[in-house]
Amino acid sequence: MSRLIRMDQTGHTTVAExxxxxxxxxxxxxxxxxxxxxxxxxxxxxxxxxxxxxVRELPLDAALVILRRPIAGG
Amino acid sequence: xxxSPPADALPATAGGSLPELANVHWRPRASEATMRHAGRMWxxxxxxxxxxxxxxxxxxxxxxPIMLPFAxxxxxxxxxIPELYAARGARxxxxxxxxxxxxxxxxxxxxxDLVDHRARELHARTGLMLERGxxxxxxxxxTGALLxxxxxxxxxxxxxxxxxxxxxxxxxxxxxxxxxxxxxxGFATVANLAFSGxxxxxxxxxxxxxxxxxxxxxxx
Numbered sequence: 001m002s003r004l005i006r007m008d009q010t011g012h013t014t015v016a017e018x019x020x021x022x023x024x025x026x027x028x029x030x031x032x033x034x035x036x037x038x039x040x041x042x043x044x045x046x047x048x049x050x051x052x053x054x055v056r057e058l059p060l061d062a063a064l065v066i067l068r069r070p071i072a073g074g
Numbered sequence: 075x076x077x078s079p080p081a082d083a084l085p086a087t088a089g090g091s092l093p094e095l096a097n098v099h100w101r102p103r104a105s106e107a108t109m110r111h112a113g114r115m116w117x118x119x120x121x122x123x124x125x126x127x128x129x130x131x132x133x134x135x136x137x138x139p140i141m142l143p144f145a146x147x148x149x150x151x152x153x154x155i156p157e158l159y160a161a162r163g164a165r166x167x168x169x170x171x172x173x174x175x176x177x178x179x180x181x182x183x184x185x186x187d188l189v190d191h192r193a194r195e196l197h198a199r200t201g202l203m204l205e206r207g208x209x210x211x212x213x214x215x216x217t218g219a220l221l222x223x224x225x226x227x228x229x230x231x232x233x234x235x236x237x238x239x240x241x242x243x244x245x246x247x248x249x250x251x252x253x254x255x256x257x258x259x260g261f262a263t264v265a266n267l268a269f270s271g272x273x274x275x276x277x278x279x280x281x282x283x284x285x286x287x288x289x290x291x292x293x294x
Contacts, residue, residue, distance in 0.1 A: 005184070007181070007184070007236075007241070007245050007248060007249060008241070008245075009177060009240040009241060009242070010176075010177050010180060011176070011177040011178065011179065011180025011181035011182075011183070011184065011242055011244075011245060012180060012181065012184050012245070042093060044252055044256055046188055046252060046255060047255075049189065049190065049193075049205060049206065049255075050205065050206060050207060050255060050258075051255055052090075052252050052255035052256045053090055053256070054090050054092075054093070054256050054257075066184075066252060068236070068248075068249050068252055068253070069236045069237050069238050069241075069249060070093070070094050070097075070236075070237050071092075071094055071234055071235065071236055071237065071249060071250060071253045071261075071264060071265075072094065072097065072234070072235065072237055072264065073098070073232075073233060073234050073264055073265050073266035074166075074217055074218065074233035074234055074235040074265075074266060
């Protein structure tokens with residue numbers, strides 16, 4: 001089961017869960033993903049130390065996709 | 075209200091660059107060369123602030139014993155100015171909010187999943203997440219990061235934070251860690267450089283737990 005999570009005030013929230021074998025769940029996840037990006041979140045996949053990949057389309061084969069807020073100099 | 079323009083409205087960025095770079099388009103992208111230049115500028119600035127006071131102290135000292143208190147005051151100024159800059163840099167990784175509660179526990183779980191056990195244990199003791207990069211070794215906190223440059227003698231202190239209120243401290247650190255992993259040079263460009271100078275100068279301005287993290291980052 002793959003997960004799309006959003007880092008937020010609750011720690012994180014699971015926005016969608018899907019499996020490639022279940023097209024309706026994948027379509028719902030894609031819709032949720034686009035809605036979050038429209039709200040200004042950025043999506044990425046972490047590949048371990050030193051590597052993360054920003055994505056603009058939901059990679060259905062990824063186990064975990066994380067949504068983060070923008071950062072700015074403080 | 076959207077947090078930022080939709081992702082597809084942002085200019086195309088190559089090679090996984092941070093979209094936030096669009097907000098600081100006037101800054102040159104960070105690199106080894108820009109970091110060396112910034113380091114030299116900080117050193118020159120420190121010398122420029124210090125040397126006149128030291129020179130004044132010598133001149134006053136030579137003028138006569140009655141001027142010695144004023145000479146001492148000049149030396150205090152010469153010592154204090156770089157210390158104040160270093161203190162400003164060290165504040166970048168000072169914890170801003172009390173950790174605790176369910177959101178922090180959840181955020182800490184996610185943050186722990188992103189790193190290996192050594193970084194997790196160091197974070198538990200110090201509140202800072204160690205991440206090795208091409209530009210050096212990073213220590214990521216809640217609202218800033220330290221970069222220990224190769225060789226371990228110079229530390230760059232950056233103020234940078236996740237936008238939006240109400241995020242648990244570990245969630246803030248996770249935001250910064252993931253942005254750093256996405257584009258290290260972009261992260262260093264977006265962040266504001268608060269100080270660049272000697273590691274020993276920053277270290278003495280850090281709280282004891284953060285000193286341990288700094289020592290670990292410097293390989294000591």
